Amino acid sequence: MGGKVVFKEYDPDQLTFLPYKLEELVPQGHPVRIVSKVVDQVDVKPINRKYKGGGASSFHPRLMLKLLIYGYLTNTYSSRKLEDQAAQNVHFMWLLGMKKPDHNTINRFRSEKLSGVLKEIFSHIVLLLQQEGIVSLKEAVFTDGTKIESVANKYTFVWGKSIKNSKEKMKAQLDELWSYAQTIAAEELKDTAPLEYSEINPEKVKETISKINAALDDKEDVDKKVRQKLNYAKKHWPENLARYDEQEKLLGGRNSFSKTDPGATFMRMKEDPMLNGQLKPGYNLQISTQEQFILNYSLHQTTTDYQTLPSHIEQYETLYHALPKAVVADAGYGSDENYGVLQQKGIEAYIKYNTFDQEQNKGIKAFGNDSLHYNEQEDYLVCPMGQHMQHIGTGQRVSTSGYVQLISRYQAQNCENCPMRGVCHQAAGNRVVEINHSLRIHKQIAKERLNTEQGIKYRKRRPADVEPVFANLKHNHGFRRFLLKGMSKTEVEIGLLSIAHNLRKWKA
Structure with missing residues (x-):
């Protein structure tokens, strides 16, 4: 037979000799302490300037910023849930010094006071990471994009x-x-x-x-x-x-x-539950990472990644008055304009072009434009049968982003009796080829650079650096859809999410 069952004494009305201090209930090294410590070091003057003065007193911007950052760090995104946490959760109560802003105050601060200034706050925190030697703003960054759904109704297009x-x-x-x-x-x-x-x-x-x-x-x-x-x-x-x-x-x-969120563009979302890539209103989020820390984020209304890179890099330079040594990205960014922008800024582009992987596996496509030898001195191409293709004119092609490309046209002299005609060229008349020489040179440089020892290291590292950040934000922390509407407000949400991600990782 077992012994007598003994229960611990339980009396919910029992008094303690001394009241508990919240300080004693928050362990050292807890993420809430990291948030408090870091935000205390951040200059909040950009937010202070948003206040007009007069009237009733306001909650301190530093307090409100801590509330939102810790909220996003703990997957608490709703202003009403943040209001509840401030009144019930010991960690929030300690962080706020028992202050209890209501959901309207929280939402106004997030939508109005942080709009247009949060990127500055974000950059201050990244600079603190650099001071600690965790990241370097002048080393290589890894860039990628993802689509995040708008809160708008998907049928109001x-x-x-x-x-x-x-x-x-x-x-x-x-x-x-x-x-x-x-x-x-x-x-x-x-x-x-x-x-x-x-x-x-x-x-x-x-x-x-x-x-x-x-x-x-x-x-x-x-x-x-x-x-x-x-x-x-x-x-x-x-x-x-x-x-x-x-x-x-x-x-x-x-x-x-x-119609319900004019800032959102209809984009094909990979995360659709039926895996059929439905078109939904959303935004294109671009981030640049290093050691899985977010160093730069930008939100765009365009559906393609290659159009986002120039402004994304421009913002990096504006935030830090510095540029990364290199940008590593996938083939979605491999355009003539992007290669040119990075070259002009002295940034090494470890960016694939659209046929790079195919060429690595199968070689250059036979009879394709890239397989034709180009004689730069005399400006002619050589066809697969050794025939010279003479330059017959130059034109322009304007990309969807407005970038003007210079296109050179070359024509073969006699394709009529060529034994290769069936596989080389099937259109009527002699074969005409259009070449963007600027892109051709950029692709040659990119190919050589990507196949260096450093390039291979970067190519292996890119999927392990930037892609897990998106997986962490979307799957581990459940942020697949914005709560607010409009570019300025959704940018604030991404800013809070990025800061929270960096502080979460800093603590880890």
């Missing part, structure tokens, strides 16, 4: 192509009305010209419809359907065009935006 099609359809219908009116009232419209596409705006369309109406007003044989269409056009078209103009301003060169 506006497409740039749809707006263009609607305006073209409106122009075509207006041309039909104009042609019809000319057949009946040519005399009344003799001093008026039809609208060009560039003139499709609310004022011009309204004016044109009024002239057509006036010309047909006293005509008895006007088709009833034409009158109905004119009445509809007069009532709706100017209003629709005004809306299209506003939407095009919000697009700002993008192909889409969300």
Whole structure:
């Protein structure tokens, strides 16, 4: 038989000789102490300048910053949950000195006071990491991007192509009305010209419809359907065009935006539960890391990574008045513009181009443009059969980012009886090849650099440095969707997340 069961004494109303101190309940080395210590060293003057003064007293910016950073460090992103933690969680209570800001105060501070200044705070913390010898701002950084979903409804989209099609359809219908009116009232419209596409705006369309109406007003044989269409056009078209103009301003060169979060662009999300890559409103997050610490972050509305690198590097230079020795990135960043920008700034580009991996595994594609020998002195290409392809002209190609590329064209002299024609060239006439010599040279340099001993080390290190950071943020800490709307507010969220990530790792 077992002995007598003994329970520890339990009395929830029992008093202690001395009251507990919160200091005693927070262990040394706890992450909340790291947050408090680091934020105490940060200059919060940029936030102070956001306060107007007068009225009731405010919670100190340093206190509010600690609350938000520790909240994001502990996966507490909601302002209401942060309010609860401030009243219930011992670590939050110690951090805030028993102060209890409500959720409205927390949200206003995050949305308004940190907007436009948090990157400066973030950079101060990175500089502290550098002082500790943990990171170096002048060594290589590893850059990559990921898409993060907006809080906006995914069914509230506006497409740039749809707006263009609607305006073209409106122009075509207006041309039909104009042609019809000319057949009946040519005399009344003799001093008026039809609208060009560039003139499709609310004022011009309204004016044109009024002239057509006036010309047909006293005509008895006007088709009833034409009158109905004119009445509809007069009532709706100017209003629709005004809306299209506003939407095009919000697009700002993008192909889409969300009605409920105009800052968000529709992007294909890999994390879709059905793994079919659904289009959802979101933002393109770019980070540069070193030893898995985030040294630079930027948020973009473009769906492609290569367009983000110039401004991302520009921001790095603005924040730290320094540039990294090298940038290591995957083939998504391998463009003529990016290679040129990094070269101009004296940064070594360890960036793959789109066919690098294929060339490593299978060699250069036979009969492809890259397989043709180029004679730089005499400016001609040599085809697979040894025939000279002469330079026949130069043109320009503008990328989606607005970057102008110089394109040289070369043509073979006689492809008609060539035994290689079937595999080399199938179009009519002699083969014509277009070459971007700037990109060709950049690719040669990139290939040589990536295959050096240092390049191979960087290529192996890149997936282990930057990619785990995204995995940590999204999967370990559950941040797959923004809580706030608009570029300025979502940038604050990413800033808080990046600071929290660095402090979490610093402690580890």
